[in-house]
Amino acid sequence: MRLTTFSDYSLRVLMYLGVHRGRLATIGEVARAYAVSENHLVKVVHHLARHGYVETLRGKGGGMRLARAPEAINVGEVVRGTEENLVLVECFDSETSNCRIGAACLLKGILARAVDAFFVALDDYTLADLLVTGPRLAAMLVLPDARPGRSAAQPAKSRH
Numbered sequence: 001m002r003l004t005t006f007s008d009y010s011l012r013v014l015m016y017l018g019v020h021r022g023r024l025a026t027i028g029e030v031a032r033a034y035a036v037s038e039n040h041l042v043k044v045v046h047h048l049a050r051h052g053y054v055e056t057l058r059g060k061g062g063g064m065r066l067a068r069a070p071e072a073i074n075v076g077e078v079v080r081g082t083e084e085n086l087v088l089v090e091c092f093d094s095e096t097s098n099c100r101i102g103a104a105c106l107l108k109g110i111l112a113r114a115v116d117a118f119f120v121a122l123d124d125y126t127l128a129d130l131l132v133t134g135p136r137l138a139a140m141l142v143l144p145d146a147r148p149g150r151s152a153a154q155p156a157k158s159r160h
Helices: 005-019 027-034 038-050 075-082 107-123 134-140
Strands: 054-058 063-066
Touching (some): 005 054, 005 063
16 A cells, blocks of 8 residues: 555645744745645645645745644544545455456455554554654754744734
8 A cells, every 4th residue: 555645745744834833834845845846735735724734824924834733633534635545456446346256355355454454553643743753853854945934823814
């Protein structure tokens, strides 16, 4: 099983914002920090904002920040919301499956249990758990052109 890039980037954005909670961050800043596509992050941030994980603020001095406390962001919930297709093998999708042994095969049930166990494990963690190495993460994600003076508490226009 492999998570999509969308899920990976979603978790990375949340971790970045969690490490830099005292200020607003921009999509460009996060893209540079991780050396990833800014265009792809636009879609990720839009999704995270629509689902209430991130608050985005428009205008000069705008940016984004966590909309919830890290303890209130469940990793399993985030991944479920970012993974469009959890069909590991053809037989998981009864509408498109052409599997000839489906009626006698036990593999589908075993793999379904494995996916369930995967999410049960992710459900045990919140964003706060991913941030316990916060100082080390912050040191790795330092950008010389980040705008540390922009406080996350500054009022700005909401995108909503």
